[in-house]
Amino acid sequence: xxxxxxxxxxxxxxxxxxxxxxxxxxxxxxxxxxxxxxxxxxxxxxxxxxxxxxxxxxxxxxxxxxxxxxxxxxxxxxxxxxxxxxxxxxxxxxxxxxxxxxxxxxxxxxxxxxxxxxxxxxxxxxxxxxxxxxxxxxxxxxxxxxxxxxxxxxxxxxxxxxxxxxxxxxxxxxxxxxxxxxxxxxxxxxxxxxxxxxxxxxxxxxxxxxxxxxxxxxxxxxxxxxxxxxxxxxxxxxxxxxxxxxxxxxxxxxxxxxxxxxxxxxxxxxxxxxxxxxxxxxxxxxxxxxxxxxxxxxxxxxxxxxxxxxxxxxxxxxxxxxxxxxxxxxxxxxxxxxxxxxxxxxxxxxxxxxxxxxxxxxxxxxxxxxxxxxxxxxxxxxxxxxxxxxxxxxxxxxxxxxxxxxxxxxxxxxxxxxxxxxxx
Numbered sequence: 001x002x003x004x005x006x007x008x009x010x011x012x013x014x015x016x017x018x019x020x021x022x023x024x025x026x027x028x029x030x031x032x033x034x035x036x037x038x039x040x041x042x043x044x045x046x047x048x049x050x051x052x053x054x055x056x057x058x059x060x061x062x063x064x065x066x067x068x069x070x071x072x073x074x075x076x077x078x079x080x081x082x083x084x085x086x087x088x089x090x091x092x093x094x095x096x097x098x099x100x101x102x103x104x105x106x107x108x109x110x111x112x113x114x115x116x117x118x119x120x121x122x123x124x125x126x127x128x129x130x131x132x133x134x135x136x137x138x139x140x141x142x143x144x145x146x147x148x149x150x151x152x153x154x155x156x157x158x159x160x161x162x163x164x165x166x167x168x169x170x171x172x173x174x175x176x177x178x179x180x181x182x183x184x185x186x187x188x189x190x191x192x193x194x195x196x197x198x199x200x201x202x203x204x205x206x207x208x209x210x211x212x213x214x215x216x217x218x219x220x221x222x223x224x225x226x227x228x229x230x231x232x233x234x235x236x237x238x239x240x241x242x243x244x245x246x247x248x249x250x251x252x253x254x255x256x257x258x259x260x261x262x263x264x265x266x267x268x269x270x271x272x273x274x275x276x277x278x279x280x281x282x283x284x285x286x287x288x289x290x291x292x293x294x295x296x297x298x299x300x301x302x303x304x305x306x307x308x309x310x311x312x313x314x315x316x317x318x319x320x321x322x323x324x325x326x327x328x329x330x331x332x333x334x335x336x337x338x339x340x341x342x343x344x345x346x347x348x349x350x351x352x353x354x355x356x357x358x359x360x361x362x363x364x365x366x367x368x369x370x371x372x373x374x375x376x377x378x379x380x381x382x383x384x385x386x387x388x389x390x391x392x393x394x395x396x397x398x399x400x401x402x403x404x405x406x407x408x409x410x411x412x413x414x415x416x417x418x419x420x421x422x423x424x
Contacts, residue, residue, distance in 0.1 A: 001026045002424045005159055005169040007132045008190070009036040011407055012393025012414035013175035014115045019418025020173070021122035027422070028167070029124060030159070032131035032185055036119075037112035039177060039184040043365075043407065044100075048108030050086060051079045051411065052404035053099040062405045064207075064264050066398055069373040073381070073412035076419075079404075082411045089114035100404050131162035135172055135193050137386055154197075156388035171388045171421035173381075175414060178367025178394040179204055190395035191370065198385045200372040202397040206364030208406075209263045210255035211276065214354035217320045224249040224316045230279035231258050233265060233355070236272055241265035244282060249317075254353065260365065261401045263358050267368050270355075278351040280313065290345045297333040297341075308333045312348070321347065366406050370397045381417035390417040 002025040006017045009031030021027045029036075040048060052059065059074055060067045083093055083101060091114035092104040103110045119126065137154045158168040176190030191201055226247050233241040247256035254276065266274060281289050293312070300308035306329035309318050322329045325344045327336060336344075361367070371391050375384050383389040392413040400406050 002171065002422060003169045004028070004171045004173065004418075004421045005030065005167060006173045006175060006418075007135075007159065007193070008174070008176040008393075008395075009033070009126065009128075010175060010177050010393065011037065011040050011410035012177075012395075012417075013173070014119060015411050015414030016173045016175055016390070016392050016418035016421065017124045018115070018118050018122060019415045020171075020422030021119075021124050021418075023419055023422025024424065025171075025422035027122070027124045028127060028169075029119070030127050030130045030132050030161070032129065032162075032189075034129055036116060036126065036128075037108075039181055039186060040112055040407075041108050042181070042184065043108060044102065046108050047102050047106045048111045049402075049404040049407065050093060050101045050103065050111060051082045051408045053079060053083070053095045053101050058099070059405065059408060062403060063398070063400045063409070064268060065368065066373045069376075069378045070398065070409065070412065072379045073416045074408070077412045077415035079408055081415075082408065085118075085411075086111065086114055089118050098403055132189065132193075133160045133162050133164075134196060135159050135174070135386075135389065136166060137197060137389075154386050156386055171390065173390040173392055173414075173417050173421050174371075174395055175392040175417070176395050178370060180206060180209075180361045180364035180367045180394075182361065186367075186394075190391070194371045194375075194391070194395070197383070197389065199375045199383065202369040202372050204367050204369035205267045206358055206361045207264050207267050207368035207399055208260045208365035208402055209267075209358045209360075209363055210250060211253040211259055211263060211266070211353075211358055212356045213253035213276070214356050215352075217323070218249050218253055218353075219251050221249045221316050221320050222251045224314050225256070226278070226280070226314075228282070229258070230282040231262055232277045232279070233262055233270075233274055234277065235270050235274045240269040240274070247278075252359070253355075257402055264368070264399065264401055266355065267358065274355040276353040276355055278353070280348050280351060286345055286349055289348060290341065293341060293345060293348075297336065301332075301334040303333060305329055305331045305333055305336065321351075324351070365402070366399050367394055368397075368399045370395050373397055379416075380420040381413055382420060388421075390421050392417040 004020045004025040006029045177186035179188040245258040247258040393410040
C-alpha cells in the first residue's frame with residue numbers, strides 16, 4: 001500500500017490527506033500543534049470564510065500571484081466541489097454578500113470538525129504535537145543534505161521528526177503554511193524543507209495586512225469605522241489600487257477589509273512613496289457633494305463651522321476634518337468662502353494618508369511569496385526537483401484577496417497534491 005505523509009494539518013494538509021486516502025493510500029498527518037486547523041479556527045474572525053461562490057472568472061480575477069499556475073487545481077477541485085464536500089460532511093453552508101461562503105452556524109470549529117470526521121472515516125493517522133525536522137531523500141542520511149549528488153532526479157524516502165525518528169514514506173506532501181500568524185504554528189518550516197531540497201524561494205512579505213501611516217491624526221480618530229468609502233493608492237503618478245468597501249481607522253493607520261485588500265497591491269506594486277486617498281462620499285461627485293455641503297451650511301447658517309458637520313462625518317472624525325480643512329472652527333458657516341468650501345469638498349473626496357509601510361507578519365492574514373511555482377508541476381503539485389514530494393497551500397508562492405479565495409487555493413492545491421500523492 002502506498003504510504004503518504006502530510007506535513008501540516010491545516011486546510012491544505014487536511015484536504016490533501018482526505019484526497020490521498022480516497023486514492024487508497026495509507027496516510028499519516030504530522031501536526032506540530034496540539035490540534036488540527038489552528039489557523040483555520042481564527043479565519044474570517046472565527047466564522048471561517050470557506051470559499052467564494054462566484055464564477056471561475058471571478059476566482060482567477062481575485063488571485064494576486066501566479067493565477068495561471070492554478071488552472072489545473074481550480075478546474076480539478078473548484079468552489080462548487082468544496083461546497084459539496086462540506087455539505088455532505090455535515091457542515092451546512094450559506095452565501096453572504098460578495099459571494100462569501102460561511103458555515104450556517106458561523107463557527108469555524110464546525111468546518112474543522114467536518115474535516116476531522118472525514119479524516120477519521122478514512123482511517124487517516126493523525127500525529128499531534130509532532131514536529132518534522134526535514135524530509136529524507138534517497139542517497140541522503142539527513143535533512144541537511146537532502147539533494148542527491150548524483151545529478152539525476154532524487155526520490156523522497158520519508159521524513160525525520162524533531163525527536164530524530166525517521167519515518168519511511170513513498171510520498172510526502174508539504175502543507176506547512178506561510179509565516180503569518182506564527183502563534184498558530186506557521187513558522188516557515190516548509191520553506192526550510194524546500195530550500196534544503198534545492199527549491200527556489202520567492203521573498204516572503206506580509207499581505208492582507210493593515211497599513212502604518214505618517215499622519216498622527218489617526219490616533220485622534222482611532223476606532224472610527226468607515227462604511228461605503230473608496231480607497232485609492234497612488235505611487236508616484238501611478239494609481240496601483242482603487243476599491244470600495246469598509247475600513248477602520250486605527251492608532252497606527254488603517255485596517256479593515258478595504259485596507260487589507262489594498263495591502264496586497266501595495267506589497268506587489270509599490271516602488272516608492274505611496275499616498276492613500278480616502279473618498280468619504282464616493283456616491284456623490286464633487287459637484288453633488290458641494291451642493292450637499294452647501295445645503296448643510298444653509299441649515300446651520302448661524303452656527304460655527306465646528307458645529308455644522310454632524311450629518312457629514314462620524315463624531316470622532318469631525319475635529320480631524322476641521323483641522324485638515326484649514327477653516328477656522330469658530331467661523332460662522334454663512335461667511336465661509338466658495339474657495340474654502342471647494343477645498344473642503346476636495347478634502348472629503350481625497351482625504352490623504354502617507355503610507356510608511358505595512359504591519360508585520362504577526363498581523364498579516366497571509367504570506368505573499370514562498371516556494372517558487374516554477375519548481376512545481378501545476379497539474380500534480382509534485383516537485384520538479386524531487387520525485388514523490390508535493391506542495392500545497394500557502395507554502396507556495398500563491399496568494400489572493402480577501403473573500404474566501406485563499407482558502408479555495410488551499411483546498412484546490414491540497415486536493416490535487418493528495419490525489420496525485422495517493423496514486424500507487
